[in-house]
Amino acid sequence: MMNNRNKIRPPFLVKKLFEVILAPYTESSELGDAEERFFLTYEKYGLSKAKMWYRKNFILSLPRNIKNTIIWSFIMYSNYIKIAFRNFIKNKSFSIINVTGLTIGMAGIIFIFLWVNDELSYDNYHNDADDLYRIVYSDGINKQVKTHTALAAALKSTFPEVVETARMMPSAKITFKSISKDGNTQRVFYENTMIIADPSLLDVFEYKFIKGDRNSAFSSPDNLVITERMAMKYFGDEDPIGNSLYLMAGSQGRKVSAVIENPPSNTHLKFDIIIHFGIMDVMGFDTNSWDETYFFTYIRLAKDTDRNLMSSKIENFINNYRADNKYKVILQPVQDIYLHSDFGFDLAGLGDSQFVYIFTCAAIIILTIACINFINLSTARYLPRSKEVGMRKIVGAKKGQLIIQYIGESVMVSVFAILLAIAIVKYFLPEFNNFTGKNLSFNILNTNIGLTILGIIFITGILGGLYPAIFMASFKPINILKGKIQSGNFSGHLSNNSIRKVLVVMQFIVSVVLIAGSIIINNQLNYIKDKKLGFQKENIVYLPMGTIGNDYHAIKQELMQDPNITGIALSNYLTTDTGNEIKNVEWEGKDPGAEVLIKYKDIGYDYLNLLGIEMKEGRDFSREFQADSSDSFIVNEKFVEQYEISDPIGKRLDVNGKKGEIIGVVENVYYLSLYNEIEPMIHGLFSDLTGRRALIEVIYIRIDGQNVTQALDKIVNTWKKIVPNIPPEYYFLDAEYDKIYKTEQVMGTLIFYFTLFGILIACMGLFGLTAYVTEQRLKEICVRKILGASKKNILINLSNDFLKWVVLAIIIGIPVSYFALNTWLENFAYKINIDWKIFLFSAVSVLIIASITLSYHIIKAIRANPADSLRYE
Amino acid sequence: MKLLTRQEELLLVIIYKLKDNAYGVTIGLELEEITEQEWTTGALYDALYRMEKHGYIKSRLSDPTSIRGGRSKRIYTVSQKGIEGLNSQKLVQEKLWDGISELKLSK
Numbered sequence: 001m002m003n004n005r006n007k008i009r010p011p012f013l014v015k016k017l018f019e020v021i022l023a024p025y026t027e028s029s030e031l032g033d034a035e036e037r038f039f040l041t042y043e044k045y046g047l048s049k050a051k052m053w054y055r056k057n058f059i060l061s062l063p064r065n066i067k068n069t070i071i072w073s074f075i076m077y078s079n080y081i082k083i084a085f086r087n088f089i090k091n092k093s094f095s096i097i098n099v100t101g102l103t104i105g106m107a108g109i110i111f112i113f114l115w116v117n118d119e120l121s122y123d124n125y126h127n128d129a130d131d132l133y134r135i136v137y138s139d140g141i142n143k144q145v146k147t148h149t150a151l152a153a154a155l156k157s158t159f160p161e162v163v164e165t166a167r168m169m170p171s172a173k174i175t176f177k178s179i180s181k182d183g184n185t186q187r188v189f190y191e192n193t194m195i196i197a198d199p200s201l202l203d204v205f206e207y208k209f210i211k212g213d214r215n216s217a218f219s220s221p222d223n224l225v226i227t228e229r230m231a232m233k234y235f236g237d238e239d240p241i242g243n244s245l246y247l248m249a250g251s252q253g254r255k256v257s258a259v260i261e262n263p264p265s266n267t268h269l270k271f272d273i274i275i276h277f278g279i280m281d282v283m284g285f286d287t288n289s290w291d292e293t294y295f296f297t298y299i300r301l302a303k304d305t306d307r308n309l310m311s312s313k314i315e316n317f318i319n320n321y322r323a324d325n326k327y328k329v330i331l332q333p334v335q336d337i338y339l340h341s342d343f344g345f346d347l348a349g350l351g352d353s354q355f356v357y358i359f360t361c362a363a364i365i366i367l368t369i370a371c372i373n374f375i376n377l378s379t380a381r382y383l384p385r386s387k388e389v390g391m392r393k394i395v396g397a398k399k400g401q402l403i404i405q406y407i408g409e410s411v412m413v414s415v416f417a418i419l420l421a422i423a424i425v426k427y428f429l430p431e432f433n434n435f436t437g438k439n440l441s442f443n444i445l446n447t448n449i450g451l452t453i454l455g456i457i458f459i460t461g462i463l464g465g466l467y468p469a470i471f472m473a474s475f476k477p478i479n480i481l482k483g484k485i486q487s488g489n490f491s492g493h494l495s496n497n498s499i500r501k502v503l504v505v506m507q508f509i510v511s512v513v514l515i516a517g518s519i520i521i522n523n524q525l526n527y528i529k530d531k532k533l534g535f536q537k538e539n540i541v542y543l544p545m546g547t548i549g550n551d552y553h554a555i556k557q558e559l560m561q562d563p564n565i566t567g568i569a570l571s572n573y574l575t576t577d578t579g580n581e582i583k584n585v586e587w588e589g590k591d592p593g594a595e596v597l598i599k600y601k602d603i604g605y606d607y608l609n610l611l612g613i614e615m616k617e618g619r620d621f622s623r624e625f626q627a628d629s630s631d632s633f634i635v636n637e638k639f640v641e642q643y644e645i646s647d648p649i650g651k652r653l654d655v656n657g658k659k660g661e662i663i664g665v666v667e668n669v670y671y672l673s674l675y676n677e678i679e680p681m682i683h684g685l686f687s688d689l690t691g692r693r694a695l696i697e698v699i700y701i702r703i704d705g706q707n708v709t710q711a712l713d714k715i716v717n718t719w720k721k722i723v724p725n726i727p728p729e730y731y732f733l734d735a736e737y738d739k740i741y742k743t744e745q746v747m748g749t750l751i752f753y754f755t756l757f758g759i760l761i762a763c764m765g766l767f768g769l770t771a772y773v774t775e776q777r778l779k780e781i782c783v784r785k786i787l788g789a790s791k792k793n794i795l796i797n798l799s800n801d802f803l804k805w806v807v808l809a810i811i812i813g814i815p816v817s818y819f820a821l822n823t824w825l826e827n828f829a830y831k832i833n834i835d836w837k838i839f840l841f842s843a844v845s846v847l848i849i850a851s852i853t854l855s856y857h858i859i860k861a862i863r864a865n866p867a868d869s870l871r872y873e
Numbered sequence: 874m875k876l877l878t879r880q881e882e883l884l885l886v887i888i889y890k891l892k893d894n895a896y897g898v899t900i901g902l903e904l905e906e907i908t909e910q911e912w913t914t915g916a917l918y919d920a921l922y923r924m925e926k927h928g929y930i931k932s933r934l935s936d937p938t939s940i941r942g943g944r945s946k947r948i949y950t951v952s953q954k955g956i957e958g959l960n961s962q963k964l965v966q967e968k969l970w971d972g973i974s975e976l977k978l979s980k
Contacts, residue, residue, distance in 0.1 A: 028944050028945070029896070029897065029934065029944060029945055029946055029947035030897065030914070030918055031942065031944055032897075032937075032938075032941035032942060032943075032944030032945065032946060033896065033897030033898045033901070033941070033946070034914075035940070035941050035942045035944070036898045036940055036941045037897075037898050037901070037902075039940055040898065040902075057914060060913045060914065060915075061913060061914035061915055063915070064913070064914065064915030064919065065914075
């Protein structure tokens with residue numbers, strides 16, 4: 001009988017199930033009874049009967065056992081929630097600090113996420129976006145996006161894996177005019193949203209048509225395709241199809257043949273009007289050439305085409321046409337263009353992957369600080385609850401249950417915080433959009449956003465709660481109840497204390513890095529923005545000339561009589577536009593084999609003077625020299641330097657067949673941003689207004705900075721008087737430059753705010769911790785006082801406890817930030833030197849902030865009356 | 874006076890009779906023998922827990938035994954209140970049945 005006992009067992013699986021269901025919430029004696037009964041049945045009726053009885057018993061008791069389990073879990077969890085809530089209320093200030101810190105951190109992270117997500121989403125929305133590429137040429141050192149003009153068509157007809165190709169050319173700012181069908185309404189706008197492209201561009205990017213279709217679009221080379229918003233702007237409610245837009249003085253209008261959907265804001269290729277590529281032929285470009293590299297080439301490949309193989313195929317293909325081809329071909333995925341372009345002649349307004357990295361790091365840092373805080377405060381808050389843990393353990397709580405309870409509490413707090421954070425994000429999103437110039441939306445049901453929120457809850461709630469939970473659950477009840485882990489003894493628990501110190505140190509390292517980082521990043525951005533551009537952009541108003549032609553002279557004459565207007569001049573491109581690029585340039589002593597592409601702008605008399613650009617050598621264009629209008633050129637220093645022209649004045653210079661000579665050299669001017677290096681440039685004289693075709697000319701007016709309003713009124717009124725049929729439009733030149741640095745400005749401000757966030761959260765952590773520690777040490781402080789310690793002694797004693805860790809953080813933080821920022825600055829062509837004073841400043845400010853944070857509770861503790869806290873000892 | 878339910882009465886009497894050996898298994902077996910019915914776990918244990926809560930019975934845990942998978946028995950004894958309840962129940966019973974020796978249909 002006894003020998004058999006090992007073999008005679010209740011059915012294993014059923015027994016296990018039984019135990020799992022019953023164990024946590026029922027008397028263990030019930031299980032014992034069932035087992036005993038099993039053996040009794042076995043002895044009486046045999047094994048199979050016994051097993052049958054056991055199974056039957058299990059099934060019959062199942063409903064009742066499940067019901068019990070549910071009831072008891074409910075009671076248990078509602079007790080957890082009740083206790084959590086009571087503790088939250090009991091430690092109001094702690095809870096508020098904890099939740100506020102988390103909320104601010106989470107809101108910051110959500111904002112960063114929205115921004116980064118948008119930056120990364122550029123051009124993802126195209127159909128089969130993975131198959132779209134832009135062709136980039138690399139000569140080993142420089143890369144450029146301008147490709148051979150014959151490339152697109154040749155690729156399409158040669159390679160079966162090339163589905164579609166299109167050439168594209170962005171246009172300078174230009175004036176458009178629409179006339180309504182009845183001829184009564186004219187609308188004139190100055191736009192920089194035009195591109196010149198092959199009709200096949202519509203196939204490459206598969207734009208959706210609102211009016212008209214792919215067949216009607218560009219049925220003639222004189223046609224235009226415009227976006228919905230342009231249709232609204234120029235034609236209002238009128239049907240735009242068949243209506244005309246005029247872009248050249250006196251030219252035939254171009255008919256609108258189709259309206260496409262507005263491209264989403266997250267595309268690198270922003271445009272509102274597409275002009276047929278045929279215009280390039282009209283303008284005299286060789287559009288089927290293996291010599292000229294002028295245009296962007298976009299290409300759609302068949303699915304699963306190997307990108308690297310295809311680029312080498314294209315390269316070999318070009319070699320067939322040009323034995324001397326020096327370019328390597330890179331197929332740049334369209335989705336990479338916005339963030340990862342660093343090429344010559346590229347589009348304006350592209351993003352910068354650096355900021356994506358910076359902000360992702362910022363988000364991680366903020367989340368880390370918030371979590372550290374959370375861990376720190378939770379651990380501090382749990383210590384007085386050690387008796388609760390002891391009691392729970394004694395009445396049978398398992399370690400796992402306790403961990404679940406405490407993690408549950410921290411998840412509750414983080415869910416609460418994220419709800420607040422979501423409300424904050426919702427509330428401030430319009431501000432944020434306004435400020436970053438984006439059009440972000442915040443929808444929690446969006447998969448990415450939902451996952452991020454769950455991720456944040458997981459990291460703060462579960463990971464943040466894990467340490468304190470495990471720490472708490474590992475208490476031995478006997479020690480707790482004997483008072484060995486006294487809640488009053490902060491330094492008693494060695495491992496806990498050292499971890500907490502590490503956390504405080506880390507937090508302040510981050511603060512040091514943030515302060516130093518934000519100062520240096522902002523300094524660098526300001527440096528770029530304010531670096532002497534070489535001309536004065538303040539107090540200059542510019543007006544697109546539009547179709548006014550020779551009326552300019554009348555306007556000028558009238559305006560010059562006003563004392564508030566100090567100068568007026570013309571140029572054929574806006575200063576921020578690159579101008580023409582001219583290949584056909586010859587000069588005395590030019591290396592005969594050299595291929596050049598030189599920027600060219602026509603400027604009027606007084607232009608250089610008006611913008612305060614200084615002559616290095618020679619003279620400015622002058623009315624006294626008749627020849628200036630036909631055969632004189634001014635070049636910039638870079639031109640002289642790059643092509644090593646000695647003694648440039650008087651040297652022969654031919655530009656596009658116009659023969660002349662160099663009469664002056666101007667200093668280098670940063671017309672674009674400081675990201676772009678200065679390039680050689682030639683200026684011709686802009687004097688004859690009647691021969692002008694394209695409406696890209698701009699009138700510059702320098703006004704008196706003291707009387708801006710009067711000056712502007714005068715300009716507007718004069719214009720209205722002389723050209724009543726065209727509404728005047730004026731802009732400030734410095735605003736135009738500010739636009740170029742908009743991203744930098746926004747980034748600078750954002751970095752500043754995130755630094756503020758980070759420091760605020762770190763301080764909240766320290767504040768909470770001091771509150772806790774001083775409260776715990778209150779008795780000790782009172783005893784010290786009674787024994788005769790001076791206030792100063794106690795102050796030093798308490799502050800040292802914290803400040804030595806802050807000092808350690810500063811010592812570690814300074815080299816860390818120096819290294820990180822130095823690496824970042826390497827990316828800039830023009831950069832500031834890192835000043836050691838910045839580190840001194842951030843160290844001192846961290847110390848001051850930390851001391852102020854500490855002092856509140858320390859002073860409170862010092863002032864406490866010993867009698868109050870020692871009364872019950 | 875509060876009367877016991879039939880189920881309470883049954884269990885109390887059985888526990889009383891079993892003296893020091895009244896626990897889940899013995900009570901269950903006895904119950905099934907007397908009533909000639911199967912009793913589910915719920916009907917038995919939940920009734921016992923309820924009666925203990927009402928104070929009719931008291932319980933203690935025995936030492937664990939190996940035949941029970943190392944688990945203790947919960948041994949029940951009738952409390953003072955239980956005895957009082959049984960006594961009054963018995964009184965009511967006797968009053969109720971007084972004068973009836975054999976049951977048959979009246980003519």
